Amino acid sequence: MTDHEASQTARRVVVAEDESLIRLDIVEILRDNGFDVVGEAGDGETAVALAKELRPDLVVMDVKMPQLDGISAAEQLSKDSIAPVVLLTAFSQKELVERATEAGALAYVVKPFTQNDLLPAIEIALARHAQLVALEAEVADLTERFETRKLVDRAKGLLTQKMGLSEPEAFRWIQKASMDRRLTMHEVAEAVVKQLSAKK
Template identity: 70%
Template sequence: MVFETISSAVGISGHIPDLSGLGAYSEFTRKWISRGDRRGPNLADVCTLLLVSTQRRVVIAEDEALIRLDLKEMLEEDGYAVVGEAGDGEAAVKLALELKPDLVILDVKMPVLDGISAAEQIVSRRIAPCLILTAFSQRDLVERARDAGAMAYLVKPFTKSDLVPAIEMAVSRHEEIAALEREVGTLSERLETRKLVERAKGLLMAEHGWSEPQAFRWIQKASMDRRLSMRQVAQIVVGEAPGASEG
């Protein structure tokens, strides 16, 4: 997507590409393409486009300003783009609707609307995956977050080495669910397929030392390369004959 966009912008292709995936940066790109500069692209513009196209765009919601500032610094140091900040859950939902980020990070305890309730609204509208921050690792809290659709949670205090894997886990799980929804029709079939994919991921992680996102990407790639469904690939990994558990 990044290189297709840039090649179109510099005149290799005559049409304006689909820029919907660039979110808040698409207007910048459209203006640059439409300016009709026959001298060719400005190198700084190309570098800027490449950077903003590859950064994950994040909204953070935390009612304590100092913690929010620390979180923003951690994210930006690791190459994430913080596109919105909120001090309560209701404002976070509004920002998510407006900005369509790649991820929303929410503290559990916030005024107006708590983080779990905000996550439930964001996830139910298919806006973005949510990562929940909490000072407690209580089982009931974790279950509430999971039931609300949160893709991962992180217990405070945390370091950058804790934050980045949690973010990538949340995004990967969100992409996995979206991919399964596209592939599988009914809810019951999706649940069965997801269970099977989870088993396959576990085996791949144990055998190859992969992370969960790496294991899922392997299943996706194998599915495309072999022209099989992800369910069929997962069945092969776990030792089932494809189609054996269907029907």
């Protein structure tokens, strides 16, 4: 088995479509192309419940479904960061596409569709999802670094003020404490701020 095939098998999909014949078609296309269909649903509510329980890599679902339509279901799944969604629709009106995008759907396919329509849409959705995840991680990392810098600056200020150290000495003190105690600079700075702020 090649790496490509292995990565394909790892992709777990939930399929939601109220028309059972179309659902069977989708499941067959996906299985023939190395996807693992882990759940099937005939309405939006079941699709959301299955996705929350199974945490698939992707949800392929129809827009028009009983109980909860695909757009509302996609909204729930993207809001809770459960899985990327590819929506299937019989219409390609601009308004519907905009609603689907706002709901967090990462791709859509217009019915009737073939394997050649569905598979590229899935690849696009998975690639967009991977980009979003990477971007979120980068933003979280930048935020954390900014918070650490602010905290270290505050700790340096307190060390110069209360302990009579120069700014470079204060920074070296924090660095050394971080290495000696096997703590992050963030943790050391936090402890310094806590202790020295309490001392009047």
